Amino acid sequence: xxxxxxxxxxMASDTLGIDHNGYEKSYLEYEGKHNGIWGWLLSxxxxxxxxxxxxxxxxFFVVGVTLGFLIRLELLTPQGTIVSPQAYNEFFTVHGIIMxxxxxxxxxxxxxxxxxxxxxxxxxxxxxxxxxxxxWYLYIIGGTLILLSLVLPGGAADTGWxxxxxxxxxTGTNMIFTLFAVFILGFSSILTGLNFLTTIHRLRxxxxxxxxxxxxxxxxxxxxxxxVIVTPIVGITLLMVIVERVFHVGIFDPxxxxxxxxxxxxxxxxxxxxxYIIIVPAMGVISEVIPVFSNRTIFGYKFIAFxxxxxxxFGSLVWAHHMxxxxxxxxxxxxxxxxxxxVAIPSxxxxxxxxxxxxxxxxxxxxxxxxxxxxxxLFAIGGLTGVIQGALNVDLYLTDTYFIVGxxxxxxxGGTGFGLFAALHYWxxxxxxxxxxxxxAKVAFWIVFTGFNVLYFPFFxxxxxxxxxxSYHYLPQFQLYHVIATVGSWILVIGLAxxxxxxxxxxxxxxxxxxxxxxxxxxxxxSVETPPTFxxxxxxxxxxxxxxxxxxNELVTN
Amino acid sequence: xxxxxxxxxxxLHRDDVRSRMGMWxxxxxxxxxxxxxxxxxxVYRFIHQKDFSIASKEMNTFLGTLNTIILLTSxxxxxxxxxxxxxxxxxxxxxxxxxxxxxxxxxxxxxFVEWSAEFHKGNFPDSSVMLSxxxxxxxxxxxxxxMVGLHGLHVIAGMxxxxxMIYFTIKGxxxxxxxxxxxxxxxxxxxxDIIWIFLFPLFYLIT
Numbered sequence: 001x002x003x004x005x006x007x008x009x010x011m012a013s014d015t016l017g018i019d020h021n022g023y024e025k026s027y028l029e030y031e032g033k034h035n036g037i038w039g040w041l042l043s044x045x046x047x048x049x050x051x052x053x054x055x056x057x058x059x060f061f062v063v064g065v066t067l068g069f070l071i072r073l074e075l076l077t078p079q080g081t082i083v084s085p086q087a088y089n090e091f092f093t094v095h096g097i098i099m100x101x102x103x104x105x106x107x108x109x110x111x112x113x114x115x116x117x118x119x120x121x122x123x124x125x126x127x128x129x130x131x132x133x134x135x136w137y138l139y140i141i142g143g144t145l146i147l148l149s150l151v152l153p154g155g156a157a158d159t160g161w162x163x164x165x166x167x168x169x170x171t172g173t174n175m176i177f178t179l180f181a182v183f184i185l186g187f188s189s190i191l192t193g194l195n196f197l198t199t200i201h202r203l204r205x206x207x208x209x210x211x212x213x214x215x216x217x218x219x220x221x222x223x224x225x226x227x228v229i230v231t232p233i234v235g236i237t238l239l240m241v242i243v244e245r246v247f248h249v250g251i252f253d254p255x256x257x258x259x260x261x262x263x264x265x266x267x268x269x270x271x272x273x274x275x276y277i278i279i280v281p282a283m284g285v286i287s288e289v290i291p292v293f294s295n296r297t298i299f300g301y302k303f304i305a306f307x308x309x310x311x312x313x314f315g316s317l318v319w320a321h322h323m324x325x326x327x328x329x330x331x332x333x334x335x336x337x338x339x340x341x342x343v344a345i346p347s348x349x350x351x352x353x354x355x356x357x358x359x360x361x362x363x364x365x366x367x368x369x370x371x372x373x374x375x376x377x378l379f380a381i382g383g384l385t386g387v388i389q390g391a392l393n394v395d396l397y398l399t400d401t402y403f404i405v406g407x408x409x410x411x412x413x414g415g416t417g418f419g420l421f422a423a424l425h426y427w428x429x430x431x432x433x434x435x436x437x438x439x440x441a442k443v444a445f446w447i448v449f450t451g452f453n454v455l456y457f458p459f460f461x462x463x464x465x466x467x468x469x470x471s472y473h474y475l476p477q478f479q480l481y482h483v484i485a486t487v488g489s490w491i492l493v494i495g496l497a498x499x500x501x502x503x504x505x506x507x508x509x510x511x512x513x514x515x516x517x518x519x520x521x522x523x524x525x526x527s528v529e530t531p532p533t534f535x536x537x538x539x540x541x542x543x544x545x546x547x548x549x550x551x552x553n554e555l556v557t558n
Numbered sequence: 559x560x561x562x563x564x565x566x567x568x569x570l571h572r573d574d575v576r577s578r579m580g581m582w583x584x585x586x587x588x589x590x591x592x593x594x595x596x597x598x599x600x601v602y603r604f605i606h607q608k609d610f611s612i613a614s615k616e617m618n619t620f621l622g623t624l625n626t627i628i629l630l631t632s633x634x635x636x637x638x639x640x641x642x643x644x645x646x647x648x649x650x651x652x653x654x655x656x657x658x659x660x661x662x663x664x665x666x667x668x669x670f671v672e673w674s675a676e677f678h679k680g681n682f683p684d685s686s687v688m689l690s691x692x693x694x695x696x697x698x699x700x701x702x703x704x705m706v707g708l709h710g711l712h713v714i715a716g717m718x719x720x721x722x723m724i725y726f727t728i729k730g731x732x733x734x735x736x737x738x739x740x741x742x743x744x745x746x747x748x749x750x751d752i753i754w755i756f757l758f759p760l761f762y763l764i765t
Binding site for chain 1: 573575576579580583584586587588590591592593594595597598601602605606683684689692693694696697699700701703704
């Protein structure tokens with residue numbers, strides 16, 4: 001063991017991952033105390049944990065897409081097509097639970113936040129590396145319990161992903177598994193949020209002041225606060241549903257005096273802010289991608305940073321707009337409606353800032369940029385249809401119709417899904433040192449984009465016509481739009497398969513990339529090796545410039 | 559590398575503020591976990607004021623007060639154990655931590671006696687006695703068992719954490735230069751204490 005003297009530290013060089021030639025090994029080659037698979041499963045390196053999350057989440061995503069595909073196939077005809085009504089209920093419930101709690105809530109913070117947040121701040125790891133690994137294990141336990149609930153006798157949960165009581169107390173399906181799984185997933189989410197908050201507060205490199213942080217870090221900061229503050233509420237609420245099922249304490253059971261509406265309030269107290277846990281990190285990704293590919297400084301840095309916090313604040317005060325049809329007091333409805341309109345403002349600030357960044361930019365339509373532009377387009381549709389439902393009288397008409405289903409898919413899939421795809425195409429070459437086939441990626445983008453709109457746009461029309469959500473049978477006059485949507489689902493699945501296949505192929509046989517700055521970005525992750533070394537930085541960086549000051553509105557020549 | 563330099567490099571890598579910040583954020587989320595239950599309590603108390611008042615008269619205020627004294631004293635011994643280790647009194651710190659665990663145990667035994675008496679009266683969820691009561695009283699007992707039960711689980715968790723701390727103190731990982739772990743455990747124990755400080759008046763004192 002060779003000892004090196006570096007300033008005040010003594011370090012054993014082999015523990016730093018330096019090979020015999022003096023080169024630092026990348027995190028993919030470096031093996032800590034454990035070898036092979038254990039080097040991954042027991043690694044506390046934030047980059048390896050990010051990859052673990054990536055693999056788990058993409059696998060669950062495929063399961064969720066399959067269920068969604070089957071739901072669409074079932075709805076091809078007005079009567080039963082391929083499955084029974086009970087199976088249909090279980091399908092849309094598990095589709096919702098997997099997509100929301102296992103895929104879109106954790107995906108961007110857990111994968112790209114874990115991998116890039118410390119690098120962007122100039123740190124070697126997150127604040128609590130072992131806690132980070134624990135979060136991953138909790139996540140896997142939660143996900144496994146949900147999959148178990150599918151195969152064990154009794155059947156998967158059939159309440160819809162909202163678990164409304166009293167049905168969730170009475171149904172004979174494996175509710176306890178599912179509820180407990182979501183509780184554990186929430187715990188994992190809290191620990192990740194806590195870790196990121198401490199990382200951002202304590203581990204910024206010298207010179208990295210708050211307003212020199214990349215906007216992705218700002219978005220994760222806002223998200224982490226929401227995670228830490230609201231997740232415990234849904235945790236205790238779902239725990240109480242389990243207690244209700246096992247011990248019959250009466251808290252949510254109306255026959256014993258409990259109030260089901262209280263459950264709805266407490267569920268949405270988390271689940272509405274959760275929408276912002278879902279969307280804000282994706283907005284952070286877009287704020288990174290847009291300036292890089294339009295070769296322009298981001299427009300309104302501070303406004304974008306503070307609008308994330310604004311969303312976190314106002315977004316926590318609008319939950320009851322999910323319950324306008326339940327007969328709350330008029331005053332409460334009025335206040336919640338007003339706040340719902342207000343929360344659209346910070347989101348709109350972001351959209352206008354992104355488009356202003358594009359103005360007079362030198363736009364390169366690389367795959368990440370295509371997904372980012374699609375994000376703005378789809379998120380605008382999703383967001384504005386949300387504002388429509390914030391109006392009290394319109395909402396009464398649209399409650400529990402396909403309009404809301406279309407809205408949620410435009411925001412969550414068109415927003416976070418496309419944000420995820422942008423992040424994958426933007427950062428995957430950096431993470432693995434392999435470049436994908438850009439031509440195929442662009443073709444896949446257009447197929448995904450087309451399929452997405454063909455699938456989900458008819459939902460708005462169906463909803464306006466009065467088609468109720470979660471319905472197994474429907475009236476014949478709705479069939480045309482259902483057929484269009486189902487055809488859209490086929491296009492979308494082909495596009496997704498092509499996109500993921502292209503990325504997977506690049507990891508196996510893609511062109512090697514070793515240049516540090518692949519796209520011409522100026523945040524810190526582009527100043528380190530590709531793929532990053534085990535400790536990210538040879539020397540702790542001293543940050544002088546802001547993250548987007550670099551381009552001075554001029555075209556960068558590579 | 560000699561010991562002094564080792565300790566020095568350890569101290570350079572350590573960031574106690576970071577550890578404390580992480581712990582406070584965790585406590586914050588724990589408070590909100592109970593916050594959900596307190597919210598349910600306030601809503602149902604507002605709806606069923608009379609029933610809550612009647613049901614709370616069935617509580618054994620003597621045992622509740624005794625438990626409050628026990629838990630408050632245990633918080634004192636916990637705080638003293640941290641001061642002891644700061645001053646380098648290892649043996650004293652270990653015995654104070656042990657006493658804290660014993661107080662926790664006494665709290666649980668007391669709770670067991672109290673719950674057994676309630677069960678004997680038939681005051682437990684889904685019993686025939688309970689189902690014959692009006693909804694407000696059913697809710698009161700439902701909340702009582704849920705909130706105090708969850709608090710009890712936290713007492714057990716706190717005791718297990720202190721067990722680890724005793725081990726770390728014996729091994730010397732916790733010493734007069736590095737006691738942030740013990741401080742974090744202390745913070746957790748005080749959280750357990752403060753939640754009880756709110757549970758006690760809500761269930762025993764307000765009528």
